[in-house]
Amino acid sequence: MKRLLVLLVVLFTVFSSNTVVAQNWLMQNSNFPADVFVINFSAVNNQVCWAVGQKYPANSTPYAGYIRTTDGGTNWTLNTIPGITNGYLAEIFAIDADTAYVTCYKLVGTTGTIGIYKTTDGGVTWNRQDAYNSSQTGPGFIYFFDSQNGVVIGDYLETYTTTNGGTNWNPVTMPTPLTNEWTWLGESRFTVSGNSIWFCTNKGRIFKSTDKGYTWAVILSESQYYDWRPCIAFQNEQIGIYSLNMAANATDHIVRKTTDGGTTWSVISDPVLANLAPSTIQYIPGTSSTYILVAGRVATMKGTAVTFDAGETWTLLDTTGCFLVNFASYAGGWGSQFETNVVYKYVGPPLPVELISFTATSNGQKVILNWSTATELNNLGFEIQRSAEGKEFFTVGFVNGHGTTTEQQNYSYADKNLNNGKYFYRLKQVDFNGSYEYSDVVEVEWRAFNSYLLEQNYPNPFNPTTTIGFGVQNKSNVKITILNAIGEDIAVVLNEEREPGFHQVEFNAANLPSGVYFYQIRAGSFTETKKMILLR
Structure with a gap:
């Protein structure tokens, strides 16, 4: 199967490594007004995609419009989120064709609507969620690991997490920000892989969480890159690519790679990248090590490049000039151009994948x-x-x-x-x-099992997550509940059928105070209870 990759590389590089041999984007009618451009996409799959827009120049005029397609972009439906006054849409994260979250911010020193908005009916109705009620500007990046667990990060590092689909958002303690430090909005300033999240700030710093946003650390701080525009993407929790463009002169740029989760970075020297000023980098979901890089801000340094080996070598695909892309899979994605209402769909050869x-x-x-x-x-x-x-x-x-x-x-x-x-x-x-x-x-x-088993949670004491291991002798419904010190049920960790064998579940006590708790398993006629300690 590896020859598929080789054949595609040959297709793209018939003449030389710097020769463009194909234009791979199909222009689609976004239905955005002529003075609105896409600031963020959320591609669910190759048929469903959502996007939010801003009027240009960016941050010039408040706008609350978004578009949605359920037929691969043949038709885009334009709508607005009601109730937003003097607000700007920043990011969108879609779970499926019906459920999506949008963040809304205001400019510093102005009066306007801020907050997180959720729809569960394809945008027919939107409800504001309880967070960012007194923020300077409001939320920016938003991501959901599944239908219940999510994280949102604000312009000035203000961060919240949720474990119930956004019904409740809980504030997170962040590292101390530098003077006038803020997060970059839009494009690829944030990235997620597994339980890890990385985001960049205007002060040359990268923040990282390895537990879905509950705790954070600064893993890189480079004062020489103050106000450089970053792009960051990770294929797993160790390997990623990070670029920086000088905001005042975007022709000055650097692209680097890490293999240790972002602690150290090495410069990628490739002639293709020398002629591109990156505006977005994305790891392509479902591939082993494929990334797409687009450059669309600098007229003389536009193009699309792809790497199949985690950044070691790059191939120039075209010079279309998208500044933002979002791929749902190796087979296709969408892109937009800077400060125009044009939307493109990728229709080039599928980006190669071997093992999903x-x-x-x-x-x-x-x-x-x-x-x-x-x-x-x-x-x-x-x-x-x-x-x-x-x-x-x-x-x-x-x-x-x-x-x-x-x-x-x-x-x-x-x-x-x-x-x-x-x-x-x-x-x-x-x-x-x-x-x-x-x-x-x-x-x-x-392990061979001929009986039921409940292990001691680990770690114990814990804060705020711990793992509970259990063994099932026969296929049966397993229910694991959390009890307080007086024996009252306060949470259900698991309630589903499990096959025979050893299993593990994670319990998150982010919403509970410190203290002694108990966890209990019921499987068939088997019942057992053990003690755990939450220590903050």
Whole structure:
């Protein structure tokens, strides 16, 4: 399958690494007024996308309009959020075609509407949520990890989290800001991977959280880059790309890469990037290490570039000049141009992907491996390889591939007759001609179960999250509840059917005061209770 990547690179670079051979964007009618441009996209999939706009020049005239498509951009519906006065829409995050969140801010020293707005009916109605009631300017970046857990970050580092879909937003203690430090709004100033979040400020600092926004640390501080425009994107919790443009002279720019979560950065030297002043960088969801970079602010340094190897080498795709992009998957996304109402849809070749996901789970009887591919080329199949120590691997099975296909394929393999312990697995993908490549390694703890089990939570004491492990003997409904010191139920952590085996759930006590609590499991006729301590 790796030859798919090679073929696409050849397609893009027939003449030389700097030659544009294709224009890959289809212009669509956004229905925004002529003086409005897209400030932020939220692509749910290749059919559903939301976007918010601002009048240009930016921050010149308040505007509360947004657009939405459910047919891949063939039709965009324009609407406005009611009740907003002298406010500017900053960011939008869509869960699906019906549910979305929008942040609204005002300019410093002015009177205007600020807050978080939510719709659950495709924009027919919007409700303001309880947060940023006395903020200087209001919220900016917003992100949801799932339908319930989200985080929002304001212009002056004011941050909130929610565990119930925004019904309640809880303030977060942030590192002390520098004088006149604020977050950059729009484009790719924020990025999320797993439970980690990174965002940039105008003072050359990068903030990072590894627990969905509950705690934060400054991981980079570079005073020489005050007021440079940043772009940041991560493919996982370790590898990412970060660029900076001098605000006063955007032709001066630097692009760097990290492999340790953002602690250290190394400069990427590539001739393609020398002629592009980045305005957005995005990791393409579902790919192993593909990023797209667009430059659309400087007339002489416009273009779209792509990397398939996490920034080591870049290919110029076109010179369209998008300044903002948002991809839902490797197959397509949307872009916009700076201070015009033009919206583009990416219609070029699919950005290559090999393995979308690879996971290992234990159910007490066997280890289940699941993996998915988005496209395949001459794929004979997969050798399943196992190791007890993570170094020497042995082949334990083989699963046939689907040859050549552009449709997503899902695979599964069950490894049985194991001894208790930790195991490491990897896939060896083999082509028909014998060439092969390895997947990343996944690990799993396997234990045989012939009874129910409730483990002590870890860590304990904890603040504010802890993990509860439990074992299930037979397939049954498992309910785990949290009780206060007098035995009253105060939260339900889990209430669903689980397969036999060992499982873990995370409990977040962000809304509870310090104290002694109990957690109780009920599964079939099995009941057990243990004590936990929340210590702030």
